[in-house]
Each structure stands twice: as structure tokens, then as C-alpha cells.
Amino acid sequence: MLRLELCDVSPCDREGSTPAKERWQTLISQSFQYPGVSNWKQLRDTGAIDFGRGFMGFELIREIIQGLTQSRIRFSTLCLGWRGDPLLHPEIEPILQYLFEQQKKGIFRTLRIESTGLFLSESVARFAQIPQSQEWIMNQDGAGSTILAKWQGLYTRIILQQPIHEHTDVAALIMKYPDYIPHVGTFPTDTYKALCLIPSEDMSEKEIQRYAESFNIPVYLPQAGHCLAPQKRLVVSWDGKVTQCAHDIQLRNMLNDDARIVEIWKSRQRFVEEAEEKTVPQRPFCQQCQFFGSCLGPNVNVSSNL
Numbered sequence: 001m002l003r004l005e006l007c008d009v010s011p012c013d014r015e016g017s018t019p020a021k022e023r024w025q026t027l028i029s030q031s032f033q034y035p036g037v038s039n040w041k042q043l044r045d046t047g048a049i050d051f052g053r054g055f056m057g058f059e060l061i062r063e064i065i066q067g068l069t070q071s072r073i074r075f076s077t078l079c080l081g082w083r084g085d086p087l088l089h090p091e092i093e094p095i096l097q098y099l100f101e102q103q104k105k106g107i108f109r110t111l112r113i114e115s116t117g118l119f120l121s122e123s124v125a126r127f128a129q130i131p132q133s134q135e136w137i138m139n140q141d142g143a144g145s146t147i148l149a150k151w152q153g154l155y156t157r158i159i160l161q162q163p164i165h166e167h168t169d170v171a172a173l174i175m176k177y178p179d180y181i182p183h184v185g186t187f188p189t190d191t192y193k194a195l196c197l198i199p200s201e202d203m204s205e206k207e208i209q210r211y212a213e214s215f216n217i218p219v220y221l222p223q224a225g226h227c228l229a230p231q232k233r234l235v236v237s238w239d240g241k242v243t244q245c246a247h248d249i250q251l252r253n254m255l256n257d258d259a260r261i262v263e264i265w266k267s268r269q270r271f272v273e274e275a276e277e278k279t280v281p282q283r284p285f286c287q288q289c290q291f292f293g294s295c296l297g298p299n300v301n302v303s304s305n306l
Contacts, residue, residue, distance in 0.1 A: 001077040002108065002261070003235040003246055004064070006086035006095070007055045012116045012139065020083050023054060037119050044090045051090050056238040058091050058098075064236065065102050067262045074107060081114030081137075082235060083249055088119055096127050103132055110135060117144030129153040137161060137187070140173065140195065149179070149193075159187055159194045170197065170215050184212040185220040227289070230271030230281055234261055244271065245286075253283050 009023040028035055031048045043049045068074075078099065080086040089095065096113075103111055110133040117138035125144070128136060128151040138144050140160040148158055160180060162173060173195060174182055180195040181188070185208065188194050197217070199208045205221060212219040229244045236242050242255045242264055255264050274281045 001079055001112075001233050002064075002068075002075040003079040003082055003233070004061065005056060005082035005084065005236065005238045006080050006089040006092070007084040008082070008238050009054050009088060010083070010085045010116060011118055012085075023084070027054065037121055040088075040119055040121075049090075054084070054238055055089055056236075058095060060240060061095060061098070064261060065099075065107060068107055069102075069105070071262045071266075073262060073265055074109075076108065076232075077110045077112050077135075078103075078108040079112040079114060081112075082237070082246060084238075085116050085119060086113060087115045087121075087124060092124060093127075096124070100127070100130055100132055109133055112137065114138075115144070117141075117148075120144030120147055122147060125151045127151075128156045128158075131155050135159065140177070145177070152192075157192045157194070159196050161187075161196045161198055163198045164200060164203070164211065168197070170217075173197075174215075182215070182217045183220055184208060184217050188218075188220055227275040227279065227281060227286065230268050230275050234265065236261060244268075244281075247289070253281075253286065 008020065009027050010020045011024050012021065027049060030050065031043055033039060033043070035043055035049070044051070080095075080099075086092065096111075099111055102108075112135040114137045120138070125147045128134065128148055131153055133155050135157045136148055137159045138148070138161070140162045145158065145160055152158060158180075160177060162168065164184075170182070177195050180193045181191045182195045182197065183191075184197045185199065187196055199211070203211075208221065209219060233244055233246070234242060235244065235246055235248070237251065241251050242261055243251055243253050244255065245253065248254075271281045
């Protein structure tokens with residue numbers, strides 16, 4: 001998966017302890033009214049929002065795609081979204097149009113958009129009807145699912161995600177989204193409408209299994225093994241910094257700062273071999289990896305590999 005961070009600001013604090021929401025407050029500090037999906041374009045066009053920082057330039061996106069094309073490098077998925085909400089990007093519609101055109105050329109198989117859903121407009125949701133493989137992953141409370149479902153095409157998957165915490169009313173969520181198949185754990189691959197309940201990092205495999213069984217919900221857990229990030233993933237921040245892991249939100253394992261992803265991809269074998277031999281790459285940030293989905297975390301499905 002190649003992940004492009006179209007912007008690093010979000011009205012929701014998706015990063016936890018890192019300042020995505022603080023960056024959002026700075027972004028809108030000069031706005032004459034509070035931004036929402038109904039007035040976002042107006043604020044953009046009147047200059048009330050300063051997009052000079054925190055947003056990936058369209059020219060950088062083209063440069064990355066052209067580099068992949070010339071080098072004949074292919075990714076299974078191109079994902080838009082990381083620390084911020086990609087739908088806040090002032091050029092989101094021409095960017096989506098461009099990427100769907102590139103998808104036809106085989107640069108990537110699936111286009112994934114990860115968003116809070118708070119700024120999903122009708123004009124953006126229309127892209128969901130394009131008959132090409134795409135995934136839209138949104139917060140279940142982002143209010144975008146209704147619009148998106150209206151335009152959902154035959155090749156479009158919609159996944160609503162909800163972190164599990166002590167106040168999560170699972171029964172109410174299932175009733176609220178009767179057309180969405182509930183799952184616990186990692187994103188399912190066998191349904192076109194899913195409600196995915198994401199466990200916390202410290203929940204053990206047994207705790208997750210018990211939680212799912214109490215609501216009679218299927219479980220999808222990460223598999224025990226070694227880290228696959230060096231072999232399968234790259235992340236490019238809005239300003240061109242590159243890392244291999246989406247959990248590296250502070251870029252502590254930054255590989256370079258000028259988006260030379262072709263060079264990095266071709267020279268990744270050292271990290272792949274480290275992961276295969278030592279379970280994870282031998283870098284400080286990787287040593288104590290306990291994120292949900294980590295091959296070292298408390299919630300891996302060890303029994304599946306026995």
C-alpha cells in the first residue's frame with residue numbers, strides 16, 4: 001500500500017496525543033464563520049482559509065505517480081489519508097479525477113479514501129459510483145455514510161469504523177446501520193458495507209474474542225509473524241517526507257524528506273530481511289511496537305499459525 005497524506009489537519013483528533021486537532025484550530029483561526037461541509041468551498045474561494053501549510057501539492061502527487069509509471073512499480077492500494085482528513089484538501093475533486101484515470105493504467109488496483117466523513121460533499125460522494133475498485137473508510141459518526149451509500153457503485157466498499165471503548169453501545173450501532181455487517185478487528189475483505197469495531201491496543205486476543213462473542217460478531221485479527229511494512233507499504237507526508245509505517249506519525253523513522261519513493265522502494269530489501277530475521281526492522285521506534293495490528297501486539301491471532 002502506498003499512502004499519500006493529502007493534509008495533516010483534522011477536526012477530529014484522529015492521532016490521539018498528537019496535534020492534528022490543534023493544527024485544525026490554527027487553520028481556521030482567521031475564518032469569519034465555523035467551517036462545515038456546506039460552506040467549506042466558500043471559505044476556500046474567499047481566502048478565509050490559508051492552505052499554504054499542511055496540504056500536499058497537486059504537483060507532488062503527479063510527480064509521485066509519474067515516477068511509479070516510469071519505473072513500472074505497482075501497488076495493490078493507493079490510500080489517501082493519514083494524520084488528517086483528505087477531504088479538506090482544496091483540490092480534492094481534481095485529485096480524485098486524476099487518480100481514477102491513473103488507476104485505469106494499472107498503477108494501483110484499489111483507491112482507498114480514509115476520512116472522518118464530516119466534510120463529504122455530494123460532489124465528492126459521486127466518485128463512489130465510478131466502476132473501479134475503491135474503498136471509503138469513515139468514522140461511523142461522521143455523517144457521510146448516508147450520502148456515500150446513495151452513490152455507491154458495484155465496485156465500491158464502504159467501511160464505517162468505531163473504536164471500542166467502555167461507552168461503545170454496540171447494539172445501538174448495529175440498529176443504526178442495519179445494512180452494514182458488523183466486524184471486530186481489522187478491516188474485512190468480504191463485504192461491501194461493513195461496520196468495523198476497532199479494539200484498543202492493549203486488548204488481548206482473548207478479550208477481543210470475548211467481546212465479539214458477547215454480541216455474536218465475527219472477529220478478524222492480525223496474524224502472528226513478522227512486520228510486513230518494509231515489504232508492502234510506504235507513507236508520504238504532505239511535505240514529501242517518507243516512512244514505511246502508518247503508525248510512525250511523528251516520522252521518527254523517516255527515510256528521506258523529498259518523496260523519492262522509487263529509490264526507497266528499490267532499496268527496501270535490507271529492511272525486509274531485518275523484519276524476516278528479527279520480526280521487526282532494527283530501529284528504535286519499531287522495537288516495542290504494540291499498535292493494534294502489530295505482529296508483536298497482545299492481540300495477534302497466534303493460534304492461526306500453529
